[in-house]
Amino acid sequence: MSLDWTLIGPVLMIIGLLCLSAFFSGSETSLTATSRARMLQMERDKHPGAAVVNKLIGDGESLLGSILLGNNLVNIAASMIAGQLFEDLLGGNSVLWATLIMTFTVLIFAEVLPKTYALSNPDRFALTVARPILLAVKVFAPVVRAVQVVVRGTLRIFGANVEGPVLSAHDELRGAIALHHEEGGVVKDDRDMLGGVLDLRELTVDDIMVHRKSILMIDADKKPEEIVTEALHSPHTRLPLYREDTENIVGILHVRDIARALHEADGDASVIDIDALRREPWFVPETTEVLDQLNAFREKREHFALVVDEYGALMGLVTLEDILEEIVGAIEDEHDIAVEGIQPDNENGSWLVDGAVPIRDLNRALDWELPDEEAVTIAGLVIHEAQTIPERGQVFQFHGARFEVVERRRNQITRLRVSVSPDELDAL
Template sequence: MNDIATSTLFLILIVLIFVSGYFSGSETGMMSVNRYKLRHLAQGGDKGAKRVSAMLDRPDRLIGLILIGNNLVNIAASAIATIIGMRLYGDYGIALATVVLTLVILIFAEVTPKTIAALHPEKVAYPSSLLLSPLMKIFYPIVATVNFITNNLMRLLGINPKAAGRDTLSAEELRTVVHEAGSLIPSRHQEMLVSILDLEKVTVDDIMIPRNEIVAIDVNDELPAIIRQLNHMQHTLILLYRGEIDDAIGFLHARDILRLLTRTHVDPEKAAIVRAARDIYFIPEGTPLNVQLLKFQRNKERIGLVVDEYGDIQGLVTLEDILEEIVGEFTTNIGGQSHEHMEKHADGSFIVEGTVNLRDLNRELKISLPIDGPKTLNGLIIEEFGDIPEHPMCIRISGYAIEIVSVNDNRIEKVRVQPQTKKRRKLLSKDNKT
């Protein structure tokens, strides 16, 4: 070293600091790169992404290589800085070189390159892999030795170095990713993706048409009455039952109805109508929508009756009902509920039927009434009030003013709901303060 000029030592020191910055930035860039974007690009044939992905499959080796190079360069830089300091300032140069080199490495070889790499990981990781890949082959024996020692030390501490697998996302984490995608995914598509994730949280009980609203035909009725109902039906599939809806016979398709009514000039017999009915597909209550959607697909079905543990019919669910949970309301609705049971008034309030489904009501009015208990507005009011109201009254649930307009026997028929806007809430809070 004594034969090397001081200017040359300065040049070597600058190169070492630059190399140290390269290793520091490479480490941050490689470890900060978006793994999911990386896999997408690698599957698309991007060579840089393939190199980085292959190196990240063994992060212990990658970190070992980078740290070996970084420490080797920093130690060499420290030795050269000490020689330069002693040549220029004697014994005081050792302390001066330590302080100056620490600041220089901190600024130019640590903070700056790592910050740049953290902000632009792909732009740093892909080019860095061009040099790190051959370096891994050259220094593999040293890297393997270091990894062998460190992995055994981790095992002594009760840590399995191979326990960490590929990054995976839970449903909640994936929901956060979708929300944070911003303009990269249209808001409409974001809502659909989140709705798909929410299918496992919703059961058929939440969306089914209640048994008292199922449009069906009693085959015990007189034949003229049955023919009249068939002629005026607006649904593709009609449920046939005998006496009580729990004694369901099957579903009659519109094509079969048309065939029966046009085959001859005379009305068809009851027996012919019953024979034309198709088998009923039964759905256990409490079935999650994601499971039922798969069952509909596997069984080639579009409609089914929800039954409880005793076999009693609780409601009706169609494939369209499940799809509407994902994409929103269609132009037609087999259930004939939701917005068709709502009437908007000039004051911004809505008159709705007590049998309206709470999920549909929340979706239509952009409100948040509790849905973890009763499924209908009628059931929610009765649960909150603790009894069946005998006359019109007003009640507040979850901050929403709900006026009971009419009651019939043991059922609430009409309810006025006043959705609270942000402006109205501010006014109410000001009034409360005054």
């Protein structure tokens, strides 16, 4: 019994083309699913093939264009050969049978099967196919460039913007952190710390500064012993000195300098020369980015700066600790004054919140997403949304939260009761 090579030849060609189609399909899935960060680390560890994978991922448009071109070429070629084979075998019904069988075969063996495996083992698959795919990219490069020109030109006709990445590197990192947190791979504290690092460039010092109302200052015209007593009883190590007007800051007094001078004076505070101890104040604009201020602290080896507005008026102060707290959360030592900020209330799972609590701190504590573009504190947010200074007992609902004014002093909201909006609870 002799083999009919007129049938075996086309069948072998179809099988070979389907294998190529599976290769391109699996490669597409693995190279798009693999972690670029993981591959970068593998490249630094001199893992063979990782550099090629990173090179391919770096030019995603050419990579996908070459894979799609190769995949379509082999699928079309396989379909044409199958159509001719079925026409020789079946005659008039060849088109229907060829379409049904090739669709089923391509779907199972050239699409679903390789992509399923590649999705389960993206790094291993990507490292295996990297060099052959790189060769395909180089071979198909002229055609892919021509296709890119046509595609971009067509999209521009319809007003579509195809330049640049959709997400910045910071946005991609935020998305990855949020995804891992939802999947349980990153705990809330770690997520907040990582997010705090990314937020430093988006914040200015007026977002995190201590407001001038809360600054503890010392009158430089007081007697030396009075100044020393006030400084040593203060919970802070650095204190601004003013003369005549609190806007007129003449220097910064460091408690360590006072202690040294007090020791040299054998404990007699009245003979201490305060003017000789005071340091020059450092003023920074309120629009300074927090990351730039952090770098400035490191360069000047300072931990304390006064914040002024565009007219030179004192707005507040910022310390190195304030910046670090944006990353790691509140830092309290044995000398910190216990400040009532956010505490649970017994009524319906609500919280009592001081009006001066920053929105960012409330978001971090309660895992909320209240906007902080128009206001820094929670009281400021309520006033901004209400477009008025609310009275005690007034209730507002916005941004998925409920706010009740509990205390008000003059024009300042000092305490609120906050909770999830009833509408949001009904939707859960």
